[in-house]
Amino acid sequence: MTPNPEFVQVQNLKKYFPVRKGLLQRVTDHVRAVDDVSFTVREGETLGMVGESGCGKTTVGRTMLRLVEPTDGRVIFDGQDVFRLSGASLKSMRRNMQIIFQDPYASLDPRMPIGDSVMEGLNIHNVGEPRQRFEIMLDTLKKVGLEDYHARRYPHEFSGGQRQRIGIARALALRPKFIVCDEPVSALDVSIQSQVLNILKDLQSEFGLTYLFIAHNLSVVEHISDRVAVMYLGKMVELTNRDELFSNPLHPYTRALMSAIPVPDPNLRRERIILKGDVPSPLNPPKGCRFHPRCPIAESICAQQEPEFRQASPDHWVACWKA
Amino acid sequence: MADKKLLRVEDLILYFRAGKGVVQAVDNVHFELDYNRAVVILGESGCGKSSLAKAILRLLPRNVHAYSGKIYLEDRDVMTLDEEQYRQNIRWAAMSLVPQAAMNALNPVLRVGEQVAEPAIIHMGVSKQEAMEMAAKMFQHVGVSVDFLNRYPFELSGGMRQRVAIAMALVTSPSLVILDEPTSALDVLTQANIFNVLKRLKKELGLSFILITHDIATSSELADDVAVMYAGQIVETSDAARFFEQPLHPYSQKLMASVPRLSEQRELEFIVGQPPSLVDPPTGCRFAARCPKRYEKCSEEPPVFEKDGRKVKCWLHQ
Numbered sequence: 001m002t003p004n005p006e007f008v009q010v011q012n013l014k015k016y017f018p019v020r021k022g023l024l025q026r027v028t029d030h031v032r033a034v035d036d037v038s039f040t041v042r043e044g045e046t047l048g049m050v051g052e053s054g055c056g057k058t059t060v061g062r063t064m065l066r067l068v069e070p071t072d073g074r075v076i077f078d079g080q081d082v083f084r085l086s087g088a089s090l091k092s093m094r095r096n097m098q099i100i101f102q103d104p105y106a107s108l109d110p111r112m113p114i115g116d117s118v119m120e121g122l123n124i125h126n127v128g129e130p131r132q133r134f135e136i137m138l139d140t141l142k143k144v145g146l147e148d149y150h151a152r153r154y155p156h157e158f159s160g161g162q163r164q165r166i167g168i169a170r171a172l173a174l175r176p177k178f179i180v181c182d183e184p185v186s187a188l189d190v191s192i193q194s195q196v197l198n199i200l201k202d203l204q205s206e207f208g209l210t211y212l213f214i215a216h217n218l219s220v221v222e223h224i225s226d227r228v229a230v231m232y233l234g235k236m237v238e239l240t241n242r243d244e245l246f247s248n249p250l251h252p253y254t255r256a257l258m259s260a261i262p263v264p265d266p267n268l269r270r271e272r273i274i275l276k277g278d279v280p281s282p283l284n285p286p287k288g289c290r291f292h293p294r295c296p297i298a299e300s301i302c303a304q305q306e307p308e309f310r311q312a313s314p315d316h317w318v319a320c321w322k323a
Numbered sequence: 324m325a326d327k328k329l330l331r332v333e334d335l336i337l338y339f340r341a342g343k344g345v346v347q348a349v350d351n352v353h354f355e356l357d358y359n360r361a362v363v364i365l366g367e368s369g370c371g372k373s374s375l376a377k378a379i380l381r382l383l384p385r386n387v388h389a390y391s392g393k394i395y396l397e398d399r400d401v402m403t404l405d406e407e408q409y410r411q412n413i414r415w416a417a418m419s420l421v422p423q424a425a426m427n428a429l430n431p432v433l434r435v436g437e438q439v440a441e442p443a444i445i446h447m448g449v450s451k452q453e454a455m456e457m458a459a460k461m462f463q464h465v466g467v468s469v470d471f472l473n474r475y476p477f478e479l480s481g482g483m484r485q486r487v488a489i490a491m492a493l494v495t496s497p498s499l500v501i502l503d504e505p506t507s508a509l510d511v512l513t514q515a516n517i518f519n520v521l522k523r524l525k526k527e528l529g530l531s532f533i534l535i536t537h538d539i540a541t542s543s544e545l546a547d548d549v550a551v552m553y554a555g556q557i558v559e560t561s562d563a564a565r566f567f568e569q570p571l572h573p574y575s576q577k578l579m580a581s582v583p584r585l586s587e588q589r590e591l592e593f594i595v596g597q598p599p600s601l602v603d604p605p606t607g608c609r610f611a612a613r614c615p616k617r618y619e620k621c622s623e624e625p626p627v628f629e630k631d632g633r634k635v636k637c638w639l640h641q
Contacts, residue, residue: 052510052511052512160368190581190582191367191578191581191593193591197591216510216511218585219540223591257512262515262540262541262543263584264543264582265567267567274516275512
């Protein structure tokens with residue numbers, strides 16, 4: 001079976017959050033968290049997604065799983081339109097797409113033994129007999145490097161790294177095909193980060209998983225991803241394979257991000273491209289290219305017209321007039 | 324002035340009383356810092372690095388069990404000063420702190436300009452107007468527009484609030500600034516910006532920094548010297564160039580190997596197990612239980628060995 005190159009298709013995805021004001025809580029405006037984003041995830045790959053906080057990367061991940069209802073657009077997962085499903089068909093779809101949350105301290109129920117947490121999904125989806133669910137749970141814990149006796153313990157008895165592995169086990173228990181990893185290592189110490197990254201890699205090759213890996217740390221993304229998407233203010237600005245992105249970034253925002261990556265070597269202190277100002281508010285994004293007020297190479301056209309997300313070379317998409 | 328150091332810390336101890344017993348957060352710490360240098364204190368969470376900052380600045384909580392040792396600032400023994408003298412002459416006047424999560428350390432109901440001016444009024448006794456002028460100057464130094472003096476913290480972005488916190492630490496022109504995880508909560512671009520500001524300040528104002536962080540990669544931007552902390556103790560001190568090239572202590576080596584780097588495809592390493600509890604730390608070398616190179620000798624506590632100006636607390640370097 002050849003991997004499906006269009007395993008998950010995201011088409012013109014939009015998510016606007018209403019802003020309410022006043023006594024009557026009337027909707028006065030919208031935060032355009034995700035504004036017309038399209039991309040595909042290939043079966044078996046890891047698609048990294050990077051951007052500064054507030055650029056909408058988490059919202060993309062959550063709307064794809066319908067944890068947040070989209071404003072517009074389509075997501076086609078393995079041939080099915082996710083946004084059209086409801087009831088039983090939505091539930092069965094959700095078995096195949098899971099998420100690992102950012103904060104391992106907040107994402108586990110403190111009053112539930114972790115074995116029950118991991119089994120929760122199996123119970124909801126009525127997988128096999130209770131005995132089998134228990135076996136699957138123990139087996140999944142083993143896959144992430146935990147032991148049988150851990151199942152009865154509570155989250156507070158575990159360290160951050162262990163909790164994140166429990167989070168992975170929770171996502172993995174239903175044997176999904178697609179997992180959204182939302183900043184899975186950002187809250188962990190470096191010495192533990194690498195362990196979690198290695199586990200994610202091993203599980204991917206064992207179960208043929210597809211990942212959408214959301215992070216703001218480019219070195220981590222580079223380490224784990226096959227392709228990388230860069231987001232800025234609700235838009236995707238560049239998408240290409242890892243080697244191409246890191247050797248030949250086309251978008252000026254990507255270049256600025258690259259130059260900001262710290263390298264643990266004092267002899268390599270480089271001059272960095274420093275962007276002016278802060279990310280503008282997604283409430284009222286700049287006209288034309290959203291990056292133009294901070295862009296070092298902006299021209300007049302950049303302020304007037306929005307650049308299209310176009311294919312610059314066979315495996316390289318970019319949204320920039322100058323690229 | 325060759326052997327006059329800006330800061331010398333000797334046998335510093337800070338223990339806390341806690342429900343389970345005594346937490347040995349800072350245990351016999353030695354280190355030195357020269358004028359116009361930056362030392363990075365690296366370590367995992369819970370290794371006592373923030374407590375070290377508090378111990379140096381004598382910002383102690385109520386549950387202190389033991390606090391002793393010697394701290395020389397410009398050859399002056401500051402541990403012998405009483406609280407009032409310390410407050411008047413040392414804290415903020417000679418060394419200041421940018422606290423952890425400085426973004427949230429600002430008072431939400433005061434204008435940021437007033438907050439930056441406040442230490443100057445309290446520690447230097449200048450008038451409010453003078454202090455505001457000094458604050459305006461500091462805003463320029465850290466790269467925040469003077470227009471922001473009259474704004475409230477919520478009107479500023481995370482990176483700007485961080486700069487304001489740095490300005491607050493600089494307004495009394497101390498010679499030493501302690502930065503506790505200054506960029507951990509910020510995006511890469513903002514981090515890069517802040518580090519550029521720090522590098523410039525170091526050059527322009529001749530400042531020294533103690534930078535406390537777990538982010539090895541970012542810290543290398545600023546570091547002249549490195550001290551690695553593990554379970555309340557400093558296990559290695561070295562100049563940055565040689566440290567990043569070849570760390571000596573097995574813990575430092577493991578820590579460096581676990582950092583993902585660009586354009587390098589290798590399996591990342593990680594350190595098995597967890598740091599020991601500081602309530603009842605293991606006897607002998609505290610890292611022994613997780614160390615890949617341990618041998619019989621490690622059940623005894625290693626002394627600090629000196630090697631070409633680098634110091635390492637490990638039997639392998641005997």
